[in-house]
Amino acid sequence: MTQIPVAGQDRPCGLRERKKARTRAAIRRHAFRLFRANGYQRTTVEQIAAAAEVSPSTFFRYFPTKEDLILQDDMDTQVAEALARRAGRPADDMAVRTVAGALIGVILSITLPVDDLPGDDQAMTAMFERLDEALALLEAGLPL
Amino acid sequence: MTEIAGASQDRPDGLRERKKARTRAAIREHALRLFRANGYQRTTVEKIAEAAEVSVSTFFRYFPTKEDVVLQDDMDTRMVEALERQPADLSPLTAVRAAVRDAFASYTEADLAVIAETTRLTMTVPEIRARATDEFARTIGVIGEALAKRAGRPADDLAVRTAAGAIIGVMMSITMPWHGWSSDMQTIEDVFGRIDQALALLEAGLPL
Numbered sequence: 001m002t003q004i005p006v007a008g009q010d011r012p013c014g015l016r017e018r019k020k021a022r023t024r025a026a027i028r029r030h031a032f033r034l035f036r037a038n039g040y041q042r043t044t045v046e047q048i049a050a051a052a053e054v055s056p057s058t059f060f061r062y063f064p065t066k067e068d069l070i071l072q073d074d075m076d077t078q079v080a081e082a083l084a085r086r087a088g089r090p091a092d093d094m095a096v097r098t099v100a101g102a103l104i105g106v107i108l109s110i111t112l113p114v115d116d117l118p119g120d121d122q123a124m125t126a127m128f129e130r131l132d133e134a135l136a137l138l139e140a141g142l143p144l
Numbered sequence: 145m146t147e148i149a150g151a152s153q154d155r156p157d158g159l160r161e162r163k164k165a166r167t168r169a170a171i172r173e174h175a176l177r178l179f180r181a182n183g184y185q186r187t188t189v190e191k192i193a194e195a196a197e198v199s200v201s202t203f204f205r206y207f208p209t210k211e212d213v214v215l216q217d218d219m220d221t222r223m224v225e226a227l228e229r230q231p232a233d234l235s236p237l238t239a240v241r242a243a244v245r246d247a248f249a250s251y252t253e254a255d256l257a258v259i260a261e262t263t264r265l266t267m268t269v270p271e272i273r274a275r276a277t278d279e280f281a282r283t284i285g286v287i288g289e290a291l292a293k294r295a296g297r298p299a300d301d302l303a304v305r306t307a308a309g310a311i312i313g314v315m316m317s318i319t320m321p322w323h324g325w326s327s328d329m330q331t332i333e334d335v336f337g338r339i340d341q342a343l344a345l346l347e348a349g350l351p352l
Contacts, residue, residue, distance in 0.1 A: 070270045070274045101315070105309040
């Protein structure tokens with residue numbers, strides 16, 4: 001699991017940056033859970049903020065509008081940028097985008113559907129082990 | 145394995161199956177027409193069902209949510225059928241590449257126009273986009289099942305799921321560039337050419 005090559009390993013990732021990333025991820029996770037449960041239209045920013053344990057004004061610092069939760073779906077961009085930096089290529093390079101897409105696809109194939117994400121640490125660890133195994137399979141050229 | 149290769153041709157495609165496919169297509173056609181005319185938000189499931197001459201509960205039997213009418217584009221069904229036709233001795237990725245090419249060759253102008261339109265809706269309507277991840281998971285499952293059949297493995301096999309995830313992930317990264325998307329960005333032909341290129345890179349072990 002340690003080698004999910006998402007965040008560039010060499011990038012200095014300060015405590016504050018990490019905390020911000022965590023808050024951002026928590027807001028999105030709760031938002032998507034509520035969208036699924038109650039529908040996008042009926043879920044308010046207030047409900048999302050309450051679920052993620054932040055104030056509405058904090059919410060708006062991360063996401064200017066409710067729509068941005070969805071439209072700033074930045075996982076593939078972040079992965080592509082990290083890979084591009086490592087490879088010394090532009091982020092829109094075809095090979096970089098392909099690797100990013102394959103990685104995200106493999107990660108999602110293990111973690112979806114999000115509702116079924118394991119609740120306890122032990123199950124979470126097992127999921128990450130599966131993910132690590134899956135990434136090793138990708139590295140080995142997807143033997144089947 | 146050879147039986148599977150020809151399966152879709154000799155499978156007696158029952159009257160009921162054909163009728164179901166027709167109903168599904170009709171619901172989709174009317175939905176897209178109404179979305180175009182009145183906007184996605186203002187088109188209710190009731191109106192779609194009425195136009196397609198089915199009951200609301202029938203609508204929901206075919207599509208669990210309104211978003212799914214846009215997202216479930218049957219491309220995966222065509223790809224699975226094309227995959228079943230590939231020779232059994234091809235590697236999974238080679239077979240998938242050939243299947244994508246075959247599926248694309250089978251698209252009519254009208255099919256391509258529908259794909260362009262549903263892609264535009266997915267990119268621009270937040271609630272559709274919010275649901276896209278579920279569609280992503282569903283498609284991984286569908287392709288995974290087809291790969292499992294070819295490989296003679298169970299569908300929940302890790303290697304099967306990983307291959308399906310990588311294939312769909314690569315295809316999505318080409319068809320759904322979440323950032324900087326614009327409707328006139330590329331022609332559909334161009335997109336399929338790039339999908340082929342990306343699958344070739346996956347086949348070559350993702351050189352970087």
